[in-house]
Amino acid sequence: MPTNFKPVYSITPGVAKSLMRIEAAKEKVALLPVNPTVLASLRETAKLYTTHYSTMIEGNQLKLEEIKEVIQLKGHFPGRERDEHEVKGYYAALAQLEQYASQNHPVTEKIIQILHALVMSDGRTRIKPTPYRDGQNVIKDSGTGTIVYMPPEAKDVPGLMRNLVSWIKANEEIPCPIVAGIAHYQFATIHPYYDGNGRTSRLLTTLILHLGGYDLKGLYSLEEYYAKNLLGYYRAISIGPSHNYYSGRAESDITPWVEYFTEGMAFAFEKVVAQMIASNEKGEKDHSQVLRTLDPKQRKALELFKGYDVVTAKQIGDLFGFQPRTNAALCKKWVEGGFLEIVDASNKARKYKLAAPYDVIVNESL
Template identity: 65%
Template sequence: MVTRKQTTFKPIFTITPAVAGNLMRIEAVRQAIQSLPITPRVLASLRETARLFSTHYSTMIEGNRLTQEQVVQVIGQEQHFPGRERDEGEVKGYYAALDEVERAAQQREAVTETAVQRLHALVMGGGKTRVRPTPYRDGQNVIRDSRSSGIVYMPPEAKDVSPLMKQLVAWLNRQDDLPVPIRAGVAHYQFATIHPYYDGNGRTARLLTTLILHLGGYDLKGLYALEEYYARALKDYYEALTVGPSHNYYVGRAEADITGWVSYFIEGMAVSFEKVRNQAESESGRGGKDQTKLLRNLDARQRKALALFRRSREATAKEIGAIFGFQPRTAAHLCQRWVESGFLEVTDPAKKSRRYRLNEVYEAMLNNEK
């Protein structure tokens, strides 16, 4: 196998007029969404739809057979589809990893190798939230054409994966002069190029992209799903990622000009962002007070629980736990943590009939919708 000495990661690309124009489109939407009044009900609905879209399309790219409707049923209703257990695990894992992206962005955590390894562990964890960061692969892997079985891409050897990942993370944390969308696009490309795991590389690359965008202020209130853009034309997605004179990483791939990929990625962001703006502008016409800042204090489960309290002023731990498919003891612990954090208040302290309501701040927020 051809090998070479590792060098500092320096991506090669050109910011073409088309890329510059699409960056301006992205900025225009970003500013419009930040000032657009969206009610808690509409925002929660749009955010959840975007998360489910991200989950469906990102796993579909990798061959997941669940339909969009079935993904909603697996995530929201804990339904099972015989013979689709692996597919169910993939969508649960991706959804759990999206929670982690959102949490890390809210906490303003830096992008580290451990953070990336944790995202991968969640992707492969089947919905488990207690996972250990997964180490990189310890052997060679290859990407083959599903029809001909020919090698499409041969990633770097296992011994080079760790140094390459260190270089990527170091580059991400020192690139303050590049626009955030370009940094995210380069990170997506380089992670897929390194291919540090035997499986789950594509999903983790797309999650890393989302994390970088959110940390950089391009969260767009959590309303977009870039994965849909890729999945709608998979051939274009894979062709944009395929650069260099050879399928072998060591034969030109590391020094390849990735202008084509950067152009593809930035255009995809612009298209996805403008789609969100059009939808959000339509929904915002319903009126109401924008509560984005207050909602950002809530984690994904708390925002999901708001739907229950829209229907009923009070709820039991069992009713709250049913939303997430939790057992009674787990649901009770969750409610206790929410009481301690100030999200919920106890209205009936009796152990057998204990009921909860929202803290007055969040209850007032829901009342403002009506």
């Protein structure tokens, strides 16, 4: 029977340095001014890069511009339907991940199973949580046919996944980047599915970081760091004296992976800082003082008003995946706080517009 998950790792000088770089970049991004249009553009670019690189790691051949066409339903590439389905599925999973993060929904096995189901879909949102594999899934070298990794037996997977989720919830005192990195490693180690494990592990990592306050406005892509040095990624995550899970991998010291992961996270965060500084140097107006008065949901709502002067409670709720009662309560709170103003007072067709200080930000960014 699987035992409780107790990862073995150390906070080396390299890990400590990377954590300091991550915190410094996180602080800079929080303070740097950015208007809603630039923010929306950078966020969409980050999602495209994340989808591109995460599927590239698994062998997807579509280029970045082709992926953009597929997601926007403007292009089709005969003979590469499987690649298109992978891209649509991953992009849909990212969208669902953002909803979970905006709702501050803790990590559960069901959420992981839903993210996997979306990964394996072709972008459909009506899916069922994917059950774990019911048989062995041996990973072999595609060239030589030799066994690269022998995951745990199917009968042990439910217990291992339960222990992983419990460990994630019970270790809030550990720096979030380390929790995310270890969860990534352990999910790949358990290999709970026949396919889609790599993509789902990277989504789980991102969800943990977003829930822990390391979303960086949704602007970074850890996957780019992995994809541009695939050999380093595979070397870092392939730890243990044997290819068999039961022959040492479960008890291995994963410090090298933690070093690799935090270094990659620092690289991705510092790239976001550079992007934001570059956008400011282009002469974008500084609305930082006003933006700092808004909470994350209000900042996200500004993007909705780029396309609409007036919106309904349902439109706002759809942005976050809320139920009607929650929509109404949120709008009421925002009206009382001076963020929104009521345009149509009808209970059935109540509509809202941005209050003047925030409307200026949106208009100046169009």
